[in-house]
Amino acid sequence: MECVDRARSAWPRYAALPLRERMRVLRAMRRSILQRGDExxxxxxQETGKPELEAFAHEVLVVAALLRHYQRRAPRLLHTRGAAPGLLLHKRALITREPLGVAAVISPWNYPFSLVGIPAVCALAAGNAIVVKPSEVTPRSGALFVEIARDALRGAGCEEAAQLLQGAGDAGAALVDAPVDVVAFIGSERTGIRIATAAAAHLTPCILELGANDAAIVCADADLERAARGVVWGAFSNCGQACVSIERAFVERPAYARFCELVVAEARRLHRSIPPTDESDLGRMTFPPQVAIARAALDDAVSRGAQVLFGGGGEGLAFEPTILADVPLDAALHTSETFGPLLPLAAVESAEEGVTIANRAPYGLNATLWTRDHRRARRLAQMLESGSITIDDALVNFSVSSLPYGGVKRSGYGRLMGDEGLLAFTRTKSILEPRLRLPREPVWFPYAKRGPLVRGLLRRLLSR
Structure with missing residues (x-):
């Protein structure tokens, strides 16, 4: 594949740059992203239908913040460090970090700039070349990131270390089958399994961020007005088309009726328009196939006896934010990723029961907890089978560059952002060198006459 070949040819020069030069590339990217933020x-x-303010805050600033974070953090993570030499006290043990090579970044349409930018920034900061395959639904946003990366790399003579591959699923499949060194994929569980299977044939490591069915647990002692505002924002931001969206809420029974009233009242205040304006809270859903999935999940819930408390209407891409009650736990809204503006509410006898129900889902990407008792929140957070937990807020954990992001169970494996996200695009190399040179090593030939002495010495060292 030509784009992979170009990235491969450029990679040695980029990887050989001193760290300070690589950090200058990140700084140039950050400045360009901020200067071109409105564009x-x-x-x-235009590509997704979300309001521009939301695009700026959730995508432009998130990528710029991650670039700044790694400018400061990467030199510490990537420097050679010492390790304990164990029994070989006359040796010096070292661990170095090296980039993997060429990173394939395959990204979705729902956050088409940040979900290209996050894995690509992790890869570039670690010293890898990148080949980016954005979604065919949102090609321009991904192309803008690669354009900015190439401009920054040009100053270091490494422009070809960032490549763009446009196309649909067949282009992504060809990229995974090409000689790349790591694949970072964000998207559906089904496609993620296909990618992991194809990559396994080449022993190519993968970082997979896949489906989700994120739950909110609302305790009776929560600030219910704040919780209602937060849950509505977490459920309906970007029309619910976010992997960290709140897709269901479990509310302790004493607070349930009041919480339902507050959530419906909050949803009524949302301003929707297509196309979105500066006054809009919500725009449109991004493309028809996702509308069909969300509409099917709504119809499934209603056919099983669910009650629509608010919304449920809209034509085409204009899907109304919808709040439901009495949704059976085996309905699609509780068992699969719907990726739409749908919020089922359910009463539970305790937050612990809500956690138990939430954990039955096959996914575990993100969850939120709403309570004034932070000690209890910490305990509940430990019980939740989820890669990320946010207490008394929603969505914002995704903007904290120092926190690793990724899921458990069928939400995938590997991490992006944080220390773990950078290190995922590196490999370790162990070096053992002499600190004190001996004329002969204790365990070399010949063994005769030295066995008792060596055994006794090693026993004594290990018994300390």
């Missing part, structure tokens, strides 16, 4: 947000809004 980027406009392109995102």
């Amino acid at each position: 980027i947000a406009r392109a995102i809004s």
